[in-house]
Amino acid sequence: MYNIGILSTASIVPRFIEGVRLSSSFRVLGIASRDNEKAKEYASKYLLERSYGSYEELLADRDIDIVYLPLINSLHFKYGKMAIESGKHVIIEKPFVLHKKEAIELFELAKQRKVFLMEAQKALFLKTTRRLKELLAGNIIGNVKYLEANLFFKANYPEEHWMNDHEKGGGCLYGSFSYPFELVSYLFPIDEYEAKASFIKGRGSSDCLALVQMHFGNKLFNIAIGMDIDGDNVLVIHGDKGSIRIKDFHRGDRIEIRTIEETVIEEYPHQSEFVYELEHIAKCLEDGFLTSPVCTSNLTIRTVALVEELYEEFQ
DSSP states (O other): OOEEEOOOOOOOOHHHHHHHSSOOOOOOEEOOOOSSHHHHHHHTTTOOSEEEESHHHHHHHHEEEEEEEEEGGHHHHHHHHHHHTTTOOOEOOOOOSHHHHHHHHHHHHHHHHHOOEEEEEEGSHHHHHHHHHHHHHHHOSEEEEEEEEEEEEEOOOOOTTHHHHHHHHHHHHHHHHHHHHHHHHHHHHOEEEEEEEEEEESSSTTTEEEEEEEEEEEEEEEEEEEEEOEEEEEEEEETTTEEEEEEETTTEEEEEEEEEOEEEEEEOOOSSSSSSHHHHHHHHHHHSSSSSSOOOHHHHHHHHHHHHHHHTTOO
């Protein structure tokens, strides 16, 4: 059983704790906040054994085996590096970091320190993703030519919130681009590509809507991401014999397959979308891997690099 320490009381933490409790290889030992009372409140509310009044205090705890890091985006590199240097295995929420050179440095450091490091990317490990890969390998929709992904969320952040501050890693492209890009990269080889982005600026200095158009191989991929938008979150893959549609693809539990002959809906219910990712991490740790063979270091580095490149058009 591996002990997890959580750096931050971010909004995603309760769902992560639920996923850990449904897993068989991990338990959350404690949680840290820069506000000691807040850490105590979270530990009490979620029945955690330990709380820490600073991130450094958690990292110094020798009983913590692995750190889950869902801090504000601009702090991922700083505290990811500190966690690795503390000898902990590390899971960093997306976006992994804000700059390619930071991603390369963290993976090199983790290799040197012989600790496991992975970007938190639950979409790659879902049953729907596994099934989607099987369907595409079976050529059920024929030659794939066009893909589209929409990922919207109704945020309503106050103007002073860090998600409205580009320098702190705020904005919709930082927040959600990795989901569709890494999922499609996992399904198809994207070795060379052309990409361009269009943005609408939101409150503060960040983007509230981004449209990314990609061309790789003989395929076109349209990605729309938005904050403060109440819309459908969906991935659709179009082939010359049909299409496959997954609603809420980053945590989905059903697939709709349309062919000339019929429309079939397959359901894959789950209690928590985090469980499959955690099971994968446990297997990696048991096998002595320092990086994931699915959410690879190359995939993460490439994603960070592409987001950094696309944001050059936003400045």
